[in-house]
Amino acid sequence: MAIDGSTEMIGILGDPVSHSLSPLMQNAAFDAMGLNIAYVPLRVDADDLQAAVIGLRAMNFLGANVTIPHKIKVAAYMDDLDESALVTQAVNTIVNKEGSLKGYNTDGDGFIKALAEIKTIDFSSTRVLLLGAGGAARSVSVALAKEGASLITIVNRSPERALELISILEQFFPSLDTRMITPDDVDNGVVEEHKLIVNATPLGMKANLKAHQLPVDKLSKSHVVCDLVYVKSGMTSFEAQARKKGAATMGGLGMLIHQGAAAIHLWTGKKPPLEIMRQAIESQRSNIAKEP
Numbered sequence: 584m585a586i587d588g589s590t591e592m593i594g595i596l597g598d599p600v601s602h603s604l605s606p607l608m609q610n611a612a613f614d615a616m617g618l619n620i621a622y623v624p625l626r627v628d629a630d631d632l633q634a635a636v637i638g639l640r641a642m643n644f645l646g647a648n649v650t651i652p653h654k655i656k657v658a659a660y661m662d663d664l665d666e667s668a669l670v671t672q673a674v675n676t677i678v679n680k681e682g683s684l685k686g687y688n689t690d691g692d693g694f695i696k697a698l699a700e701i702k703t704i705d706f707s708s709t710r711v712l713l714l715g716a717g718g719a720a721r722s723v724s725v726a727l728a729k730e731g732a733s734l735i736t737i738v739n740r741s742p743e744r745a746l747e748l749i750s751i752l753e754q755f756f757p758s759l760d761t762r763m764i765t766p767d768d769v770d771n772g773v774v775e776e777h778k779l780i781v782n783a784t785p786l787g788m789k790a791n792l793k794a795h796q797l798p799v800d801k802l803s804k805s806h807v808v809c810d811l812v813y814v815k816s817g818m819t820s821f822e823a824q825a826r827k828k829g830a831a832t833m834g835g836l837g838m839l840i841h842q843g844a845a846a847i848h849l850w851t852g853k854k855p856p857l858e859i860m861r862q863a864i865e866s867q868r869s870n871i872a873k874e875p
């Protein structure tokens with residue numbers, strides 16, 4: 584893809600952002616679509632987030648994706664919020680329409696579409712154990728509630744954030760049963776009674792962020808384990824441990840592809856090339872596998 588005077592810009596705001604596969608995947612998609620758009624990583628400190636958003640508008644960016652840890656804070660800087668972001672109060676996609684910034688959230692739909700690729704689940708009879716209460720956890724829990732989930736147990740380090748999420752869920756989904764426990768309360772019994780387990784924390788993302796210390800002994804064939812974390816080299820250790828126990832597993836890549844495709848549709852109105860996006864990521868993986 585050649586950048587020239589009429590190239591339009593889209594960024595991804597995050598910190599860290601160097602791990603992100605979105606630039607590779609989204610640029611491959613724009614290339615295949617024949618669009619003169621460049622997608623760039625933008626590392627933004629939390630204190631500079633508002634300035635960065637103002638910059639997107641000033642520099643006529645077509646829009647942006649937003650990743651860890653800015654998804655919740657960035658909602659306050661939007662001119663308008665789509666229903667997907669209004670319920671979650673978390674934004675992962677910004678669309679700039681003639682200087683007006685509208686926030687969307689495509690993570691929840693991306694999660695459900697990716698999950699459907701590995702397993703058909705009757706959400707009304709499946710108890711969900713959700714690790715984390717940040718932006719991704721909000722999107723996933725709202726999407727699961729929309730799909731008819733009857734019980735979601737939230738495991739979070741800080742109780743305040745878990746309570747905030749529970750109050751959102753209670754407001755919009757009064758028939759959903761929500762519970763909150765601390766990571767120390769997660770024992771074999773808890774694992775056994777929840778059949779869908781979702782890691783929506785960054786644990787497992789880097790060597791200094793070790794995988795969730797879930798007691799995995801009670802994981803079995805009847806579990807479905809989703810790790811939203813994706814690592815360039817393949818499976819996270821949480822996913823690998825769950826797979827060893829016979830559980831059906833999903834890593835973060837499927838969700839990454841589907842949430843990214845939905846964002847491309849919002850920016851361009853065009854159908855994204857899902858297979859090209861998947862191949863772009865797979866090629867990166869095989870390059871890493873070849874490294875000494």
Ligand code: NAP
Binds near residue numbers: 653715718792813834
């Ligand atoms: P976020 O808003 O910053 O929330 C992070 C959550 O993880 C919070 O609940 C936080 O707990 C918890 N957490 C952070 N560090 C922790 C630690 N050391 N020990 C225990 N808990 C910890 O982040 P996010 O945007 O939700 O993203 C979470 C993860 O999901 C990231 O790895 C991100 O890359 C991934 N993700 C993947 C996709 C995809 O497409 N695959 C999409 C979205 C997100 P406290 O409240 O206690 O701080």
